[in-house]
Amino acid sequence: MWECGACLSSAAEVSAIGGVDAQTSALGYFITPCVGILLSILCYLSLPHLEFARYYLAKKLSQAPAQELETKAELLQADEKNGIPISPQKAGPALDLDLEKEPESELELEEPQKPGKPSVFVVFRKIWLTALCLVLVFTVTLSVFPAITAMVTSSTSPGKWSQFFNPICCFLLFNIMDWLGRSLTSYFLWPDEDSRLLPLLVCLRFLFVPLFMLCHVPTRARLPTIFWQDAYFITFMLLFAVSNGYLVSLTMCLAPRQVLPHEREVAGALMTFFLALGLSCGASLSFLFKALL
Numbered sequence: 001m002w003e004c005g006a007c008l009s010s011a012a013e014v015s016a017i018g019g020v021d022a023q024t025s026a027l028g029y030f031i032t033p034c035v036g037i038l039l040s041i042l043c044y045l046s047l048p049h050l051e052f053a054r055y056y057l058a059k060k061l062s063q064a065p066a067q068e069l070e071t072k073a074e075l076l077q078a079d080e081k082n083g084i085p086i087s088p089q090k091a092g093p094a095l096d097l098d099l100e101k102e103p104e105s106e107l108e109l110e111e112p113q114k115p116g117k118p119s120v121f122v123v124f125r126k127i128w129l130t131a132l133c134l135v136l137v138f139t140v141t142l143s144v145f146p147a148i149t150a151m152v153t154s155s156t157s158p159g160k161w162s163q164f165f166n167p168i169c170c171f172l173l174f175n176i177m178d179w180l181g182r183s184l185t186s187y188f189l190w191p192d193e194d195s196r197l198l199p200l201l202v203c204l205r206f207l208f209v210p211l212f213m214l215c216h217v218p219t220r221a222r223l224p225t226i227f228w229q230d231a232y233f234i235t236f237m238l239l240f241a242v243s244n245g246y247l248v249s250l251t252m253c254l255a256p257r258q259v260l261p262h263e264r265e266v267a268g269a270l271m272t273f274f275l276a277l278g279l280s281c282g283a284s285l286s287f288l289f290k291a292l293l
Contacts, residue, residue: 118263120270127255127267130193133202134251134271135278140205141244142282144212145174147290149237151217155228169234174241181245185253193254202247208240213293220293248275 047053124131154165191197214226215233227233255271256264 118260118266120266123259123263123266124270126258126263127270129199130251130255130258131271131274133198134248135274135281136202137205137244137247137251138275138278139281139285140208141240142279143285143289144209145240146170147286148212148217148293149174151219151290151293152212152215152233153218154230155216156230165230169230169237173234173237177238177241178245181242181247182249184246185249189250189253193258198247198250198254201243205240205243205247208236209289211236212240213289217293223293 048057149170150166152166152170154162156162191201211227212233213223215236216225216228216230227236252271252275255267259267
């Protein structure tokens with residue numbers, strides 16, 4: 001999603017500099033992300049054919065955790081009891097690991113029981129708070145971006161900065177900081193899944209709604225303008241975009257950790273549904289907030 005947003009922001013900058021008409025700009029907006037997605041697909045398909053990538057993929061598989069090797073040993077023993085021959089190459093280091101743990105005894109492993117089909121209701125009871133946080137994050141974001149933020153203009157005199165203020169400080173800045181927020185979850189996950197601080201941080205983002213609505217929007221009829229300076233809008237956008245990217249990525253990472261391994265697929269499907277629900281709620285509220293200006 002961020003790649004598409006960044007491509008759209010880049011296309012907006014190029015069209016603004018070139019001074020092209022609206023029809024050509026709209027065509028460029030949609031062609032640019034399509035080209036970017038196509039290039040990403042081609043790179044993904046060509047990656048397994050590169051010797052460099054194959055080396056590190058094989059290296060990653062050879063350094064599998066001991067828990068995965070033990071699971072592989074259990075599955076191989078189950079196949080052997082069922083009469084399926086196992087070659088030494090297929091067994092690999094998994095059987096060696098099990099032999100080292102029990103050198104003087106025979107491998108007597110019971111056939112692993114397959115877990116039952118996960119219940120959607122049971123999974124929802126485990127992740128409902130995280131899913132609600134995801135809905136609220138997207139609700140706040142879509143309620144003001146871009147319906148309200150795109151209407152904010154620079155308070156300076158007309159010129160180059162006024163012309164590029166909204167494309168740069170609204171769209172381009174949002175996509176860059178949103179990507180930065182999503183990248184932070186690669187280094188740490190705070191707060192964790194057991195903390196009650198996550199709902200508090202999500203609810204605090206509702207403050208961005210009145211903050212953006214009180215920025216410099218010339219076409220308003222009801223609310224006053226309090227934050228005239230451009231620095232206010234830029235500061236709000238920085239915090240708004242970083243918190244959006246971080247909290248969205250955090251909730252998507254925490255949900256699978258709150259369920260059992262065989263329930264993670266259902267948890268992922270539920271989180272996808274609540275993501276779409278948050279987008280719909282935010283888009284619906286944007287009409288109301290825009291009418292309140």
